[in-house]
Amino acid sequence: MEKANNNRTWYIKGIKDGIPIALGYFAVSFALGITAREAGITPLQAGCMSAVMLASAGQFAAINVIAAADTLIQMAVTTLVINLRYILMSSSMSQKLDKKMPFIHRLLLPCFVTDEIFGIASNVEGRLNPFYNYGAATVAVPGWTLGTILGAAVGAILPERIETALSVALYGMFLAIIIPGARKNKVLAVLVSVSMLLSFLFSELPVLSAISSGTRIILLTVVIAAAAAFLRPIEEETEEEAVHGD
Amino acid sequence: MEINFYVYLLVAASTLYIIRMLPLTLIRRDIKNKYIRSFLYYVPFVTLAVMTFPAMLYATGSIVSGLAGFVIGVALAFFDGNLFRVALGSCLAVFITELIVK
Structure with a gap:
């Protein structure tokens, strides 16, 4: 019972910390959607891509491969190279997990290893409860996906000033993760x-x-x-x- | 022959999943070697710092507003550390600077 409560607490905490991520994602994925649209990718396709990949640079690269009609091997190699940093992030995250944690989480967690979710997860004191990541993903994934779909469907609708301001949201969050540690x-x-x-x-x-x-x-x-x-x-x-x- | 979009996506998404999944499934115990542990402990700080700077300066299309966002972000993070407030503060700093400059 206590364990279930604990998971729930972490899940809710994840949702809370996921909100600034979703906000920042929305702005970035909007631009991604516009790029996808220019490459002839439909809003539905772009949305699927965002939901399963959750990778900004990785998706921009993948769109380029598709637009150039390159081979599948090129797609695999490009994706591997652009996203190599996730090996470091997942390795770092592995050390924050409880050895006794059910194995299924080791298959689910990687679905949501993004720069930002990794960032807030490494900010957790002590062991990481996977439900924290799931909570963050619950808001961040829709933010990322919807932003992409909208961008691909309508192009630029947000006032430029707002879009510009939102473009630093994720960086601001990164600062909030690394600076407090540096202060202490x-x-x-x-x-x-x-x-x-x-x-x-x-x-x-x-x-x-x-x-x-x-x-x-x-x-x-x-x-x-x-x-x-x-x-x-x-x-x-x-x-x-x-x-x-x- | 033209390759279907979803075939491309399947290849990209699987590659990405494997990259993210392998370390989590293969490294299942706590690493005892203090150098490797320390390395993995330092990774997030270095990666996030490298990704943030100087990219944040260029994110807005004007170094001045990017710098304002960065400085305010660092200051807020130093005294507060709340993710949402720091992110919002950075955005506001950019917004206001852009109003003044442009």
Whole structure:
């Protein structure tokens, strides 16, 4: 009984934290819908794509493959390359799960591993209850899907100023996830600053800026997180503190 | 031969699912090695920081309003940390800056 209540609490908490995600998704997926429309994809098709993929850059790339009438192998390779960062995210998430958690969650959770849901999930203290992710997905997936369908169906309807303002919503949320940690912990503060600085250099400097943003994210994540792990490994208790129940 | 949209989608979605699913199903125990654990613990901070900056500056089409959104977002996150309020604050900062600048 207590367990069921716990799941419910986490589910509701997930819905609450999923609302800003849905808001931000709406703006981004709207643009995605417009791109799909230009590629000759119907609103229904675009909606299906959003509901099953939940991947912004990945979907833009997939639309390009379709528009170019490339092969299925190209589709698989493109999708793999653009979305490689999810391997890192899922690996990181695996360490927040309870070993005793029913296996089915390990098959359901990956349906909703997006940058944003991963972000809020890694923000959870201690063990992660999968129902938190499901709660977030309950609002975020419709936001993402409906935005795409609308964009594909009608094109630009939102006033430009509103659309522009909404375009930073997801980034604002990312800040809300990483800054509080950086405030409490000096290592994280340095880590976040260095990450932003290097990301800036990689996007601005000649030669380095030729690296695609997808590759840049993976490369910098692996290098910086590895360096931090080597220089400042975490001793047991930091993460181990606990986490009653599941 | 023309490939059906849904066949393309099936390939893309399956590839994506496998990428997301494999680590979660294969890594089922707590990793004991402190370096790997630390690496995985640091991953979200680095990834999200890299994705946010400088992309946020370019998201609005004007660096000034993008920067306003970023600065206000960081400040709000520093003192508050509520996802919704920070996201909304960033959006408002962009909105107001755009009103002033344009």
